[in-house]
Amino acid sequence: MGVLTDYFRAADAESVVQALRRLDGGPLVGTRSPAFDGVEAKGIDVCVVLGQLIAAIKQVPWTVELVEEKTVWPATPPPGPDDLGDENDPWGTGPWVSELDNTTRDALAGVFDADVSRVVTEWVQAEELAGVRADDIEPLAKELVHLARRARDAGDRLYCWTCL
Structure with missing residues (x-):
């Protein structure tokens, strides 16, 4: 089973939470058009794989802290560690949405089109x-x-929707 990840933009976390309460299937689905402007990026998790892209852009060593994120969905506080995994608990089953820091957004936004190939050549060296x-x-x-x-x-802010 693969991990599905969608990256999308929104004005703020509240608009994301309100939309996700109405949506079934993620931020890039909709009856006429997607709920949000975004990109399907299967398997490109925030901390490791996207983090390695940011490291390649910034020309710095990758660390797990390179991309800062804050969970905005599920909107309810997480249960205790013994409560995770219940089939009715969104913290155990997902989907999850994280808000990315603006430093990450701006690093991606600052890549010149002519430099994408060079950055990607370095990015694919990642073990993952x-x-x-x-x-x-x-x-x-x-x-x-x-x-x-x-x-x-x-x-806007960048967000990552993740689902198993």
């Missing part, structure tokens, strides 16, 4: 992307860069 060719993942990197630019230009 073993076997992935730069040519295959470059379109996703471009989509993430363009999404971040739209978010920055609109004063």
Whole structure:
């Protein structure tokens, strides 16, 4: 079973929470158009894989703290550690949404189109992307860069929706 991840932009966490209360299937679904402007990025988790892209952009070593995130969904506080895993508990079953820090948004948004190939060539060196060719993942990197630019230009935040 793979992990599904969608990156999207929104004005604030409250608008995300309100939309997710009405949506079934994630932020990029909708009856006529997606609920949010975003990018499908299966398996590109925030801390590790996206973090390694940010490290390649910033030309710094990757650390798990490189991308800061704050959980905004589930909207209820997490239960105690002994309560996780109940099939009715969204903290155990997902989906989950994290708000990314603006430093991450701005790092992505600041990549020039002409530099994407160079950044991706470094990004695919990450162990978690073993076997992935730069040519295959470059379109996703471009989509993430363009999404971040739209978010920055609109004063929006970036979010990551994750589902098992």
